[in-house]
Amino acid sequence: MEHILIIGGGVGGSLAHDLTLRGYRVTLVERGELLSGTTGRHHGLLHSGGRYVFHDAETARECYEENRILRHIASEAIEPNGGLFIALTDEDLSHRDRFLEGCIAAGIPAAPLSPRQALAREPTLNPALLAAVRVPDAVMDAWRLAMAFFATARANGAVIRTFCEVTDLKMFGRQVAGVRVIDHRSGLSETIGADLVVNAAGPWSGRIAAMAGIGVPIQPGPGVMVAVRGRVTQAVVNRLHPAGEGDIIVPQRRLSVLGTTAWLADDPDQVTAPAEHVARLFALCAELVPAVAAMTPHAVWSASRPLLQSSPNQDPFAISRTFDCFDHAARDGIEGLVTLIGGKATTMRAMAEQTADLIVRKTGRDFACRTRETVLLPYRRYWRGDI
Amino acid sequence: MKIETTEKKPWRQIEFRIERFKPGRIDPPRFQSFRVAVDDQMSVLDGLEQIRLRQDAGLMYRHSCHHSACGTCACRINGVERLACTTRILSLNTETVVLEPLRGFPRLGDLVVEMTAFYRDIDPAWSLLTPAEPIHGAADPAEDPSLRLEACIECGCCVSSCPAAHRHAEFMGPAALAALHRQMAKVDAARQHDLLAAAASPRGERLCERALNCSRVCPTDVYPARHIADLRRRAKASGTPPSLK
Known part of the structure; x- marks a missing residue:
């Protein structure tokens, strides 16, 4: 059976799961800890798709479909408490009909609520709200949901190597035949041969592609998030408007996450969260839930979204959050290399399915995808593989 | 949240003393010092990220969510078990931040232990x-x-x-x-x-x-x-x- 090597321990986990179910031999390498890049570092929203109905109908549909699948295959890692989109101004209210129509078009169940109904459910909401719409948002444990993919992939035979950084691609002419890695534990470099290499390095995928002398249309789009202590609501609260800054509060465990800001960067290794972004998040999220104004940051962090580049100087909130996978044989004349980019944690299973379908075609196999119906193992099985 | 000023507080230099361990290479473990420019927002995890990205790409530590939801970044910070992500460096009120791995677990490398x-x-x-x-x-x-x-x-x-x-x-x-x-x-x-x-x-x-x-x-x-x-x-x-x- 072909040996597929995946670069990246984020959405690569769902791809490792898909490929092992289809019968491939799989090795995954990650430069640090699993999920230490983008996939583990988001606010935890399991999208209903509502956020995208205004400008990105394709992503909206993908999100709702995957929302339902993840609730089935990884239910234990999901707080299933729904979400609200709330209108605070006349301008917000003017978007409501288009929002409801967009939800219908994308197949997302959406129920209008009066301000009184919304406040009965969530009494901490801004009492001046003008309208609300209930959608099937949910909240995931970003680490545990994704670790369930890794646990299942590992139980099915995938070899997962952390702290193992790709330093170069092993090339024979225009054929990628494996990767050179440095194992940060042993300090040793080695070559891992593979029939096919998948670049699933998210916002870092440009660096991997450059090792083959080619480019990929990836645009790192960092954003800041802030966690405060206490669950201010039970449901996710979104501002009813086309996407923008500081328009979401995601309760999780006994915290609430305020999100997000966005800008475009060249370097995906974004380590600082600008202080003015934190102040803006507090100010804007306090419009949704006034109690937020008196709270202090429990944690402040940033993460790089893996945006698909369309044109320069684009609005980071307007870029499609869909995903794509490229066969570099067809695109650049480089054989043995596939790149998976774009997307978001909610659609990580679908990203894997589409990429694995491409790998099936490239390897001349006839294996169907089984990840829609295969319930994932508990994530703790990653460490307790013996049982 | 109270915004006192839009000006950034001056950055301070803080020493990170990290217990390094690489089986067979840095073995037995020993401390290594790094200097990090720190502002009043930065967490210990932010400091580790800066060291890895700017000073030593081989520094091993676990991290994922950066907001106390995943639990991966626990280590001993100045002798006390804490999460690196929610520990603000300047709240420690020390010039030196001493980082050691959790006790009682097999060590894999630097701050990473086998769970x-x-x-x-x-x-x-x-x-x-x-x-x-x-x-x-x-x-x-x-x-x-x-x-x-x-x-x-x-x-x-x-x-x-x-x-x-x-x-x-x-x-x-x-x-x-x-x-x-x-x-x-x-x-x-x-x-x-x-x-x-x-x-x-x-x-x-x-x-x-x-x-x-x-x-x-x-x-x-x-x-x-x-x-x-x-x-x-x-x-x-x-x-x-x-x-x-």
Whole structure:
């Protein structure tokens, strides 16, 4: 059976799961800890798709479909408490009909609520709200949901190597035949041969592609998030408007996450969260839930979204959050290399399915995808593989 | 949030003294110092990220969520078990931040430890979800109660801080006993009895020395010692015979 090597321990986990179910031999390498890049570092929203109905109908549909699948295959890692989109101004209210129509078009169940109904459910909401719409948002444990993919992939035979950084691609002419890695534990470099290499390095995928002398249309789009202590609501609260800054509060465990800001960067290794972004998040999220104004940051962090580049100087909130996978044989004349980019944690299973379908075609196999119906193992099985 | 000024506070130079370990290379472990420019927002994890990205790409530590939801970045910070992500560097009020891995776990490299033993007595199938505390004034529909994830993020701080866990390798430890106690609330009487029997076994609550370090260091307020005390009380009350496990 072909040996597929995946670069990246984020959405690569769902791809490792898909490929092992289809019968491939799989090795995954990650430069640090699993999920230490983008996939583990988001606010935890399991999208209903509502956020995208205004400008990105394709992503909206993908999100709702995957929302339902993840609730089935990884239910234990999901707080299933729904979400609200709330209108605070006349301008917000003017978007409501288009929002409801967009939800219908994308197949997302959406129920209008009066301000009184919304406040009965969530009494901490801004009492001046003008309208609300209930959608099937949910909240995931970003680490545990994704670790369930890794646990299942590992139980099915995938070899997962952390702290193992790709330093170069092993090339024979225009054929990628494996990767050179440095194992940060042993300090040793080695070559891992593979029939096919998948670049699933998210916002870092440009660096991997450059090792083959080619480019990929990836645009790192960092954003800041802030966690405060206490669950201010039970449901996710979104501002009813086309996407923008500081328009979401995601309760999780006994915290609430305020999100997000966005800008475009060249370097995906974004380590600082600008202080003015934190102040803006507090100010804007306090419009949704006034109690937020008196709270202090429990944690402040940033993460790089893996945006698909369309044109320069684009609005980071307007870029499609869909995903794509490229066969570099067809695109650049480089054989043995596939790149998976774009997307978001909610659609990580679908990203894997589409990429694995491409790998099936490239390897001349006839294996169907089984990840829609295969319930994932508990994530703790990653460490307790013996049982 | 109060915004005092838009001007950035001056950056301070802080020394990070990190216990390095690479099997066969930096072995036995030794400390290495790094200097990091720090502002008043930065967490210890932000400092580690800066060192890895600018000074030593081989520095090993675990991290994922950066907001105390995943539990991966636990280590000993100036001698106390904490999460690197929610520990602000300047809140430590020291010129030197000393970082060591959790105690009592096999070391993989630098601050990374092997967590397999942590999960030995936590059944993978134990539920992660629990009813969310009601929000004051909310009409939570009874047929559709809100759920939240369990507070324990399985970071290992409690186990590292527990003197009994270091003295008795067989001790189930504070995290597993707390998880077991939480699971008891979600199962029927027969299963409760089995769980209580496990907690009352020679590897269970009786090995707890009531040092209470677990509750002191827990970053998500699980208070494992309270769960252990309740298990002890219930074991005594039910007269559960010790199992032979």
